[in-house]
Amino acid sequence: MANRIVVDPVTRIEGHLRIEVEVKDGVITDAFSSSPMVRGLENIVKGRDPRDVWAFVQRACGVCTTIHALASVRSVEDALGIAVPPNAEMVRNIMEGALYMHDHTVHFYHLHALDWVDVVNAIKADPAKTSELAQSISPWPKSSVGYFTDVKKKITRFVESGQLGIFANGYWGHPQMKLPAEVNLMAVAHYLEALEWQKEIVKVHTIFGGKNPHPNYLVGGMACAINTEDPGGLNAERLAYVGKLLEEGKQFIEQVYIPDLLAIASFYKDWGKVGKGSFGNYMSYGDFPTNGYNDPAGFKFPDGAILNFDLSKVHEVDRRNNDIEEFVNNSWYESYAEGANSGKHPWEGETNIKYTGPQPPYDQLNVNEPYSFIKTPRWKGHPMEVGPLSRMLVGYARGNKEIQEIVNASLAKLDVPVEALFSTLGRTAARGIETQLVANWTMEFYDTLINNIKNGDTRMADSNMREPERWPAETKGVGHCEAPRGALAHWIRIKDQKTENYQLVVPSTWNASPRDPKGQRSAYESTLIGTPVADPELPLEIIRTIHSFDPCIACAVHLYDEHGKHISQVSNVSGCDI
Amino acid sequence: MATRNDKRETYYESIIKQGYSRRDFMKFATYIAAYMGVETSMIGQVVKSLETTYRVPVIWEHFQECTCCSESFIRSDHPIVADIILDKISLDYTLTLMAASGHQAEKAKHDTMEKYKGEYILCVEGSVPLGADGNYCCIAGRSAKDILVEAAAGAKAIIAWGSCATNGCVQAAYPNPTEATPIHKIIKDKPIIRVPGCPPIGEVMAGIIIHMVTFGKLPELDRMGRPKAFYAKRVHDSCYRRPYYDAGLFVESFDDENAKKGYCLYKVGCRGPMTYNSCGTIRWNNGVSFPIQSGHGCIGCSEENFWDNGPFYERLTSLHGFGIESSADTIGKVAAGALAGGIAAHAIAANVSKRKELRLRTKGGKENEKKLDL
Numbered sequence: 001m002a003n004r005i006v007v008d009p010v011t012r013i014e015g016h017l018r019i020e021v022e023v024k025d026g027v028i029t030d031a032f033s034s035s036p037m038v039r040g041l042e043n044i045v046k047g048r049d050p051r052d053v054w055a056f057v058q059r060a061c062g063v064c065t066t067i068h069a070l071a072s073v074r075s076v077e078d079a080l081g082i083a084v085p086p087n088a089e090m091v092r093n094i095m096e097g098a099l100y101m102h103d104h105t106v107h108f109y110h111l112h113a114l115d116w117v118d119v120v121n122a123i124k125a126d127p128a129k130t131s132e133l134a135q136s137i138s139p140w141p142k143s144s145v146g147y148f149t150d151v152k153k154k155i156t157r158f159v160e161s162g163q164l165g166i167f168a169n170g171y172w173g174h175p176q177m178k179l180p181a182e183v184n185l186m187a188v189a190h191y192l193e194a195l196e197w198q199k200e201i202v203k204v205h206t207i208f209g210g211k212n213p214h215p216n217y218l219v220g221g222m223a224c225a226i227n228t229e230d231p232g233g234l235n236a237e238r239l240a241y242v243g244k245l246l247e248e249g250k251q252f253i254e255q256v257y258i259p260d261l262l263a264i265a266s267f268y269k270d271w272g273k274v275g276k277g278s279f280g281n282y283m284s285y286g287d288f289p290t291n292g293y294n295d296p297a298g299f300k301f302p303d304g305a306i307l308n309f310d311l312s313k314v315h316e317v318d319r320r321n322n323d324i325e326e327f328v329n330n331s332w333y334e335s336y337a338e339g340a341n342s343g344k345h346p347w348e349g350e351t352n353i354k355y356t357g358p359q360p361p362y363d364q365l366n367v368n369e370p371y372s373f374i375k376t377p378r379w380k381g382h383p384m385e386v387g388p389l390s391r392m393l394v395g396y397a398r399g400n401k402e403i404q405e406i407v408n409a410s411l412a413k414l415d416v417p418v419e420a421l422f423s424t425l426g427r428t429a430a431r432g433i434e435t436q437l438v439a440n441w442t443m444e445f446y447d448t449l450i451n452n453i454k455n456g457d458t459r460m461a462d463s464n465m466r467e468p469e470r471w472p473a474e475t476k477g478v479g480h481c482e483a484p485r486g487a488l489a490h491w492i493r494i495k496d497q498k499t500e501n502y503q504l505v506v507p508s509t510w511n512a513s514p515r516d517p518k519g520q521r522s523a524y525e526s527t528l529i530g531t532p533v534a535d536p537e538l539p540l541e542i543i544r545t546i547h548s549f550d551p552c553i554a555c556a557v558h559l560y561d562e563h564g565k566h567i568s569q570v571s572n573v574s575g576c577d578i
Numbered sequence: 579m580a581t582r583n584d585k586r587e588t589y590y591e592s593i594i595k596q597g598y599s600r601r602d603f604m605k606f607a608t609y610i611a612a613y614m615g616v617e618t619s620m621i622g623q624v625v626k627s628l629e630t631t632y633r634v635p636v637i638w639e640h641f642q643e644c645t646c647c648s649e650s651f652i653r654s655d656h657p658i659v660a661d662i663i664l665d666k667i668s669l670d671y672t673l674t675l676m677a678a679s680g681h682q683a684e685k686a687k688h689d690t691m692e693k694y695k696g697e698y699i700l701c702v703e704g705s706v707p708l709g710a711d712g713n714y715c716c717i718a719g720r721s722a723k724d725i726l727v728e729a730a731a732g733a734k735a736i737i738a739w740g741s742c743a744t745n746g747c748v749q750a751a752y753p754n755p756t757e758a759t760p761i762h763k764i765i766k767d768k769p770i771i772r773v774p775g776c777p778p779i780g781e782v783m784a785g786i787i788i789h790m791v792t793f794g795k796l797p798e799l800d801r802m803g804r805p806k807a808f809y810a811k812r813v814h815d816s817c818y819r820r821p822y823y824d825a826g827l828f829v830e831s832f833d834d835e836n837a838k839k840g841y842c843l844y845k846v847g848c849r850g851p852m853t854y855n856s857c858g859t860i861r862w863n864n865g866v867s868f869p870i871q872s873g874h875g876c877i878g879c880s881e882e883n884f885w886d887n888g889p890f891y892e893r894l895t896s897l898h899g900f901g902i903e904s905s906a907d908t909i910g911k912v913a914a915g916a917l918a919g920g921i922a923a924h925a926i927a928a929n930v931s932k933r934k935e936l937r938l939r940t941k942g943g944k945e946n947e948k949k950l951d952l
Contacts, residue, residue: 007680008718011673014645016717036716038707039642040755041748049889055877056885059748062646062777114677163633163668168686170677199653199780203866210869211862212653213646213777216877218832223874225837232819232840233873241866353755355713362719461833466891543679554644 002029004364005539008036010546012111014063015553017512019524019542020365023533028542031521031528033512034365034372035553038332038353045502050076050494051219051466057490057504058214061554065213066099066205067483068504071490074293076219079477079494083292085459088221090449091208093288094242095215096481097442098204101249103484104388104435105201105257107550109187109194112428115544116264117179117187120172123156125185133182138259142193151189171540178267187264190256201249207238221461226453234460239450246446250439261432262413265425272416275424275545277527279520280309281382282390283317283510285489287482288441290448300441301391301434301482302398305379309422311397317379319478319489321345326505327376330514332356341517343378346491346503347476351375374553376513376522377505385523386486386510387549389421389430406433424527427548468497483507485552508552524549634791635690635698637729638672641715641722642749642758643704647740648674650777654784655864667791670698673717684718691732699790700733702726702761705742705749709757723764730765735796737771737786738762741879744772744803751885762803769796772803776879779860782808804854813850813868813876816858819843837873847891848875855880 008018016037022030041060045053054072061068070092077084084092127148134143158164171177179187202212208224209215216223227233286296286303296303304314317323325343328335334352336342344350356370365371378384395403410433411418420426464470473496480489486507493501511523521529524546531541590603598606638648669675671687678686690698704722707714712721730736738761741747749758762770773786786805789797797805814820822828822842829837829846844851850858853876857868869876875891878884 006719009673009679009683011676011679011683014674016640016673016715037642038714038756039749039758043753043755044748044751044885049891052888052890055890056748056751059644059646059776062644062649065646065649110675119677163635163670165668165670166672166676168670168676168678168689169682195652199655199863202653203863206863206866206872208872210867210872210874211857213649214879216869216872216874218874221833223832223837224872225833225840227838227840230839233838353710355710357713358719360712360716360719360721360724362716458838459833463831463833466832538682539680 003536005533005536005542006364007539007542010543010551012114012547013551013553014061015508015551017546017551017553018365019528019546020367021528021533021539021542023536026532026534028528028531028533031525032365032367032371033374033514033522033524035374035512036357036372037554038373039554040353042349042351042502042504045499048499049468049497050079050492050499053492053499053502054217054219057502058217060504060506061552062213064099064103064483064485064552066095066209066215066217067481067488068490068506069215069217070096071479071481071483071488071504072492073217073219073479074481075477075479075490075492076494077477078293078479079475079492080219080465080471082220082462082465083294084221085457085462087226087449087452087457087460089289089292090445090452091222091224091460092217093290093445094246094442094449095205095208096288097438097445098201098246098249100435100438100484101253101442102198102201104431105194105253106198107484108257108261108428108432109191111550112547113187113191113264114167114170115540115547116177116268117191118172118174118177118184119155119167119170119188120159121177121179121181122184122188123152123159123181125152125181127152127185130182130185133263134186137263138255140255140259142189148185148189151192152185155185155188171538171543174538174540175534176540176544179264180267183263183267187260190260193256194252197249197252201245201252204242204245207242208234218461220463220466221459223461225460226458228453228458239453243446246439246442250443253435253439258432258436261429262410265414265429268425269414269416269420271425271544272420272423274531274541275427275527275548276422276530277385277523278529279383279385279526280307280422281379281384282306282393283379283384283386283487284391284394285317285319285480285482285487286394287480288438288445300437302395302400302403304394304398305384306390306393306397307382311393311418314394314397319480323380324489324505325378325381326503326509327378327516328370329376329517330370330372331375332370332373333375346489346505347478347493347501349491349501349503370514372512372514374509374513376516377509378516378520381518383516383520383522383526384487384510386507387427387430388434388484388486389427390486391434391482392430393421402437406437424545424548431550471497483552485550486510506552508549511549512551512553524551633666633668634734635668635670635694636701636787637670637687637690637698637733638674638701638703639725639729640673640717641702641704641706641726641742642756643740643742645674645703646777647703647742647783648672650780651739651783653780653863655781667699667787681718687729691729695732697734698732699787700729700736701739702736702743703739705746705758705760706764707749707756708759708764709755714756726761726764730768733768735769735771735790736761736765737773737790738803739773739783740778741774741776741884744774745882747776748885751883770803771796771799771805774804774809774880774882775855778880779808779856779862781860781864782856808856808860809854809880811854811856811859813853813855813858813870816856817850817870818858819870832873840873843870843873843875845893846875847877847889847893849878849881849884849887849890849894850876851894852887853878853881853884 002022002024010017018034020032054069058069130148131145205212205215283305286299288300291298476493513522670690715722827841
């Protein structure tokens with residue numbers, strides 16, 4: 001008989017995620033992914049000024065902060081026909097690049113590493129050998145025997161103190177922990193270094209957007225006006241600051257993150273065979289425009305879809321027709337009028353919450369009934385995996401030289417075949433691979449920005465079309481981008497200068513959703529099946545595969561429109577509380 | 579098994595063990611004292627506290643939130659502070675960073691609640707949905723409300739991080755579909771420190787925790803439960819663009835000539851005049867910038883109901899309820915208002931005074947605009 005294992009809360013992610021799996025003879029035979037939290041952002045932005053919406057939906061997520069703001073301003077600009085000035089496009093690219101550099105590195109060290117690195121075992125390491133190892137794989141200067149001796153001392157005292165804090169009850173000594181003590185020590189040292197480093201790279205957001213998390217965006221461009229001759233504008237000092245931060249960020253990625261990733265991955269090559277999943281569909285919307293949002297040929301990340309592991313063909317993805325649909329057959333929402341198994345394109349999206357799950361406290365979900373607040377999106381009826389792996393595969397299959405070269409080089413370094421990409425290890429490796437690409441591109445964007453300014457173009461926003469009088473009575477738009485976690489799009493309908501309808505379909509909606517009407521599993525559920533679980537009490541293997549997607553669940557659940565229910569209506573939206 | 583107190587070390591001991599010098603320690607103590615607004619003569623006391631205070635266990639709950647508060651917290655810039663926060667308080671439960679998942683994670687929390695009953699600090703990030711019997715947010719099969727009530731019972735004090743926990747934030751904006759509720763409306767028998775902002779500034783968050791573990795008591799709070807050290811002044815009062823406001827020099831539209839010169843953003847919707855926060859003084863991410871410095875108005879993210887005080891890009895005077903007064907006022911009066919604001923920060927925290935103050939300011943703003951038009 002199969003045993004049910006429940007992991008709730010899944011930690012080291014954004015948001016609230018619950019995983020239930022069936023295990024038979026030590027192997028996962030079925031899996032269910034659920035989010036038990038909802039906020040209702042889509043409903044809240046209805047009726048608001050479209051120029052304000054970015055700020056609301058930015059709060060979908062504070063981890064991948066900026067990306068929902070970007071998708072939102074793009075959707076409004078798309079609806080209103082606004083082309084942002086080249087400088088604004090570059091500033092947005094630089095901010096998005098900085099987000100990738102931050103988010104992927106933090107994911108690797110602070111959200112994912114503790115699945116592979118045994119912190120407690122690090123105290124058995126020989127600092128001299130650790131130093132030798134570190135120097136053999138990277139020129140990073142903090143690698144002396146003395147340095148690792150100090151780190152070891154610090155961890156030893158921490159462990160001996162008995163108060164393990166965030167490391168309490170971790171998977172230490174688990175049979176799946178395979179790293180030598182020296183690699184563990186090196187990784188823990190860099191865990192701490194990365195924690196210090198991560199607060200530097202985000203200063204790029206602070207310079208352009210005023211703060212991080214949640215920097216400011218603007219429909220029509222960016223608010224950070226350029227003036228190289230005035231302390232009040234974006235001047236040489238501010239721009240030089242950005243340049244320095246990007247250089248330092250790139251260096252940390254190249255000299256710490258990537259060598260560590262390859263070193264750790266080399267001990268876990270067997271995970272190149274785990275977490276493949278059954279469908280092999282990968283999708284990217286493409287991103288990092290260099291010639292405007294409407295020219296996908298200029299995107300650094302190519303767009304497209306791959307079906308059934310077939311890298312010989314890339315399908316075109318249209319965000320504006322009914323190829324993309326969301327289903328609610330297994331979600332806690334009212335069925336659509338067209339039928340329980342019908343889907344809706346996000347422009348037509350409508351959802352009414354209807355919780356039918358168990359009353360808390362509960363031990364298990366009833367998975368024969370709807371079991372999540374996440375809806376189920378499909379492209380042409382297919383479940384699609386999105387994220388770094390999808391971007392690399394689509395780029396690879398498109399014949400993008402830059403992507404092919406770096407992917408091939410990384411596979412060669414690990415001495416694994418291309419097929420190893422379709423796996424838990426592949427997802428984690430792809431994230432590191434693209435971080436290097438993005439770090440390089442971000443320097444290019446920076447150089448382009450500087451050159452533009454040098455050539456006399458200091459425009460940063462198109463304010464003309466910000467005036468509602470110029471807007472059509474009715475219009476709609478889509479803002480898509482590649483969030484660090486995968487394909488993201490916001491769909492807006494504007495009527496009489498107000499937001500009439502707004503829908504987000506985010507990366508974790510694609511990956512973490514429940515089954516569709518055909519019974520097809522989405523990526524989390526599909527990739528868990530077949531995974532061996534050594535100790536049902538400590539299901540580390542589940543966590544590894546789920547973390548390889550970098551879940552971001554508050555984003556994935558955002559919806560609904562509760563007809564007829566108006567709670568404490570604020571009739572005068574003008575600060576009646578002041 | 580170690581007993582509770584024999585293994586706990588003081589800050590000073592742990593800092594020295596980690597390889598910091600006495601000198602580093604003194605620098606840190608001075609820094610913290612400065613942040614807390616403590617007089618120079620009091621630094622000795624801060625040092626003494628740090629030398630003798632024991633580590634405090636912290637439980638950090640996540641409800642309806644976006645994790646921006648946790649992210650902001652780890653941005654706290656002064657290195658030794660980051661070290662202390664992660665190593666010197668014992669952060670025994672936080673979904674964002676802890677190694678353990680599932681029942682191992684829950685066990686870590688329950689161990690702390692039992693072992694340190696009445697001693698731990700409870701931090702709450704996120705609001706609690708009361709709609710649909712609490713079913714809109716469950717963790718480990720339990721509702722957020724139950725979890726909060728249980729964790730609060732044994733807490734020494736509670737910190738409500740960010741606008742979600744202090745006033746409901748974005749999910750509580752009209753029509754608040756899930757009945758998102760701030761925690762002070764649920765927990766009434768414990769001291770709650772309210773730290774609004776979306777998110778709060780990282781150094782402010784670190785500063786508040788350090789205050790509590792250093793002095794063993796809550797920081798001084800205003801009438802709304804906010805630490806005075808960080809929320810006594812309006813962004814407007816500490817804004818470096820304030821002279822432009824007083825001189826009537828405004829940005830008319832984004833990226834215009836006035837924007838390039840860094841003029842006042844009041845006319846494109848800046849909420850600085852009605853927002854209490856430290857953005858103008860501490861600034862963000864180790865003082866690099868703050869929204870106004872980067873050309874965008876303040877959206878008032880530390881104020882209650884700020885999401886419903888929009889549209890964001892309309893100036894305050896054109897909002898209903900403000901600026902309807904037609905009688906002329908003088909800039910001098912506004913300046914006097916600013917002075918009063920500085921002296922009697924506590925008093926203007928009250929809603930009534932705030933409204934009056936705001937009226938004065940918006941009148942002044944209108945006057946300034948008139949001058950500009952002439």
